[in-house]
Amino acid sequence: MASRITAEQVLNSLRAVEDPHLNRxxxxxxxxxxxEVSDRRVSFTLxxxxxxxxxxxxxxxxxxxxxxxxxxxxxxxKLTLQVTxxxxxxxxxxxxxxxxxxxxxxxxxVGKSTVAANLAVALQRAGAKxxxxxxxxxxxxxxxxxxxxxxxxxxxxxxxxPVAYGVRMISMAYFLPKEEAVIWRGPMLHKTVQQFLxxxxxxxxxxxxxxxxxxxxxxxxxxxxxxxxxxxVIVSTPQDLAxxxxxxxxxxxxxxxxxxxxxxxxxxxxxxxxCGHRDDIFGHGGAREASNKLxxxxxxxxxxxxxxxxxxxxxxxxxLDPSTLHGKAFEEVAGALGAQICIVxxxxxxxxxxx
Amino acid sequence: xxxxxxxxxxxxxxxxxxxxxxxxxxxxxxSAYPYRYLRxxxxxxxxxxxxxxxxxxxxxxxxxxxxLKPESAELVGRYAVQIHWNDRHSSGIYxxxxxxxxxxxxxxxxxxxxxxxxxRL
Numbered sequence: 001m002a003s004r005i006t007a008e009q010v011l012n013s014l015r016a017v018e019d020p021h022l023n024r025x026x027x028x029x030x031x032x033x034x035x036e037v038s039d040r041r042v043s044f045t046l047x048x049x050x051x052x053x054x055x056x057x058x059x060x061x062x063x064x065x066x067x068x069x070x071x072x073x074x075x076x077x078k079l080t081l082q083v084t085x086x087x088x089x090x091x092x093x094x095x096x097x098x099x100x101x102x103x104x105x106x107x108x109x110v111g112k113s114t115v116a117a118n119l120a121v122a123l124q125r126a127g128a129k130x131x132x133x134x135x136x137x138x139x140x141x142x143x144x145x146x147x148x149x150x151x152x153x154x155x156x157x158x159x160x161x162p163v164a165y166g167v168r169m170i171s172m173a174y175f176l177p178k179e180e181a182v183i184w185r186g187p188m189l190h191k192t193v194q195q196f197l198x199x200x201x202x203x204x205x206x207x208x209x210x211x212x213x214x215x216x217x218x219x220x221x222x223x224x225x226x227x228x229x230x231x232x233v234i235v236s237t238p239q240d241l242a243x244x245x246x247x248x249x250x251x252x253x254x255x256x257x258x259x260x261x262x263x264x265x266x267x268x269x270x271x272x273x274x275c276g277h278r279d280d281i282f283g284h285g286g287a288r289e290a291s292n293k294l295x296x297x298x299x300x301x302x303x304x305x306x307x308x309x310x311x312x313x314x315x316x317x318x319x320l321d322p323s324t325l326h327g328k329a330f331e332e333v334a335g336a337l338g339a340q341i342c343i344v345x346x347x348x349x350x351x352x353x354x355x
Numbered sequence: 356x357x358x359x360x361x362x363x364x365x366x367x368x369x370x371x372x373x374x375x376x377x378x379x380x381x382x383x384x385x386s387a388y389p390y391r392y393l394r395x396x397x398x399x400x401x402x403x404x405x406x407x408x409x410x411x412x413x414x415x416x417x418x419x420x421x422x423l424k425p426e427s428a429e430l431v432g433r434y435a436v437q438i439h440w441n442d443r444h445s446s447g448i449y450x451x452x453x454x455x456x457x458x459x460x461x462x463x464x465x466x467x468x469x470x471x472x473x474x475r476l
Contacts, residue, residue, distance in 0.1 A: 088433065224432045225448070257363070257451070259432035354367045354436065355426060 005070050005296075007037045010044075013066045020055050021339045029346075033080075042067050043076035049084045049345070050207075050338030051126030057141070081127050083206035083338075084345040088352075091227040092196040094210050097131070097205045099230040099341055101261065102223060106234075106249035107242050108214035111266040113301065114234045114312050116211040116331075117145040118319035123336035124166045125319070128206040131161070133196055134171035135223060136213040137182050137189055142171040147315020152200075159200045165320060170200050186218040193222040207341070216252040224256040231261035231301065233337060233346055238265055238286035246287075250294065261340040263291035264333055268301035297340050300333035302326065363451050367436060369425045376425060376438075386458040390423045394440055396457050397447035406427060 002202070015025045015033055026032055026046065027314040035044040046063065047058060056079060064075045085098035103116040113136070120132040131306075134142035143162075150162035152174050161168040172182060172192065184192075202208060213219055223229070232253045246263075253260055265287035270279045281304060291298040308326050311318045319330040362382040371377025375387040390470075421441060428438045431448050441446040 224434070226432070228430075230431045255434070255450075255452075258432070258433055350365065352364050352430060354430060355369065 002233035005037055005040070005072060007116045009036050009043055009070055010035060010037055010067055010072075013070055014063060016066050017059060017063045019059065021343055026059065034078075040073040041076075041077070042074070043334070045078045045080050047080050047082045047206050048334075049082065049342040051083070051123060051128045052080050052156040055339075083128060084230070084342060086230055091197075093194070093227060094202055094205075095343055096210065097202055097208045098226055099206065099345070100208045100210065101337070101341070102210045102212050102220075102229055102232040102250045102253075102258070104212040104220065104232050104234060104253070105214060105236060105242070105246055106216065107236070107245035110234045110235050110237050110242050110246075111302070112214075113145055114308065114317075115233075115264055115266055115330075116209050117142060117312075118317045118330040119233075119334050119337060120167045120207075120209045121146075121165050121319040122322075122330045123207055123209075123338065125322070126331075126334065126338070128338075129204060129355070130166070131168040131202050131205045132170075133200075133208060133210045134169070134173070135193060135196065135210050135219050137172045137184065137192055137219065138213060140171040140173035141171045142169055142211060144315060145312050145317060155201070157199075159195075161200050161202065164315075165317070168202060168205070170196050186222075188217045190222040193219060197226060202268040216248055220249075220252060221256075224253070224258055225319045229258045230341060233261050233303070233325045234263045234296075235266050236263060236287045236290075237267045237282040238280070238284050239282040240286065242243045242282070243286055243290050247290070247294075250296075259344050260296045261337060261344065263287050264299045265301040267304040268302050270304045273306070297336070299336040300329060302329050302333065361452060362455060364436075364454070364462070367428070368437075369380075369428055374422070374424070380455065384455075384458070384460075386454070386460060386463075388454075388457075388459060390425065392459055393449075394423055394442070396443070397444065398449060398453055399444075399446040402444075402447065 010030065011027050015027045017026050018024065019026055019029060022029060031047050033045040033047050059321065060079070063077060067075045081326035083098055086191050103112050105112045110330040116132060120130050124130040132142055132146070133190060134140045146164040146169055148162060152162055152170065153160045159170065161170045176182065210223065234246050234249060236242045250260060267282055269284050270281050272279065288298045301328060305326055308318050318324060321327040322331045362380040362384065364365050364378045365381055366379040368377040371387055375389045376393055378386045380386070424441050425438045426441050428436050435448045435450040437445065437448050
């Protein structure tokens with residue numbers, strides 16, 4: 001009969017299990033919690049830093065395998081979620097928001113808002129607390145995409161954001177009649193961004209996604225100056241025209257030292273619903289190529305589909321149903337994004353002391 | 356990672372001694388910016404980073420001239436620092452890249468000269 005297995009032995013064996021995204025073992029990452037060893041039974045909790053972690057099943061399987069190899073008959077692994085936040089400076093405007101993600105493109109009409117709304121829904125479904133801020137003051141579209149009839153309310157001098165599908169949202173559309181337009185110059189836009197951040201009761205959030213207007217102008221700059229953004233997601237269609245403009249947005253974020261979390265290729269391809277023929281209307285793979293060339297993570301591709309358009313206009317993001325092709329596509333992009341946020345937060349970040 | 360790997364400040368001290376702002380950089384370099392120099396290099400739209408003409412003579416010399424110094428500063432996003440000067444000017448957002456570019460130490464000054472000479476050729 002072999003001697004009793006100790007917790008130390010179990011931890012040592014688990015050091016062989018690596019998180020493929022962070023390239024470090026799960027023990028030194030501090031992911032292993034509540035380890036209990038009794039006789040030939042071992043149980044522990046695996047704390048993941050992102051919901052919908054694309055490799056979680058594989059990690060659990062390997063972990064079980066290495067512990068069993070010690071001669072353990074039963075291994076129980078519980079998965080929990082603890083979304084991390086960066087070690088850099090915290091914003092006093094939104095102290096309880098762990099991560100702020102700008103969804104940008106440079107070019108208009110590539111589906112930023114649709115991608116932002118669906119990523120918000122996908123992350124929420126995976127178990128995270130999510131907010132969605134529509135910073136496109138001129139062409140707000142989040143309330144249409146997300147549906148719901150709830151309106152923001154003012155409670156004790158702060159704005160209580162409406163909630164749809166578990167996602168807290170704010171948008172200029174709530175504050176203006178449909179047929180009216182915002183015709184503003186920079187200082188007003190800056191003030192709105194500040195208000196959307198500081199005067200909205202966001203509460204505790206794992207992710208606050210920000211749908212940006214096209215371009216590299218006042219709002220983008222205000223946002224990047226008002227808070228230390230966790231990073232930016234770049235949305236592009238595969239066509240050269242869109243990619244060229246997207247590279248402007250990338251250049252802007254690099255100047256502002258905002259990490260690029262990755263590139264999403266939207267309207268990636270079209271599958272004819274009646275004959276199944278696939279047509280690469282805007283070309284295909286352009287965004288993947290561009291992100292590889294520039295050294296950014298590629299987060300995934302979203303097909304062009306009439307279903308996405310219909311559901312978007314109806315306020316029912318397709319990410320609500322991951323059993324569909326498009327819902328699944330958004331779920332995968334959300335998982336890849338969550339993993340990239342873990343990586344950015346994990347990488348040693350110099351905190352700047354100012355005295 | 357996806358950001359460029361240019362040096363960023365680890366530590367910024369407004370009162371860095373000798374009437375200068377001191378910056379410790381992530382690559383180990385240290386910079387000391389005399390207040391007058393830094394104020395003259397203000398990059399805001401009004402000053403234009405071109406440097407103001409030498410300080411205008413005070414119209415009220417009997418009141419004395421307060422020595423220039425930064426009163427406070429705050430970080431701007433992830434890329435810059437905004438300095439509030441005691442002459443009430445505060446719209447200058449000094450990006451880290453810009454600060455590094457204008458480092459007045461002899462080593463950096465020599466490098467700038469080299470680049471300028473190369474451009475002339």
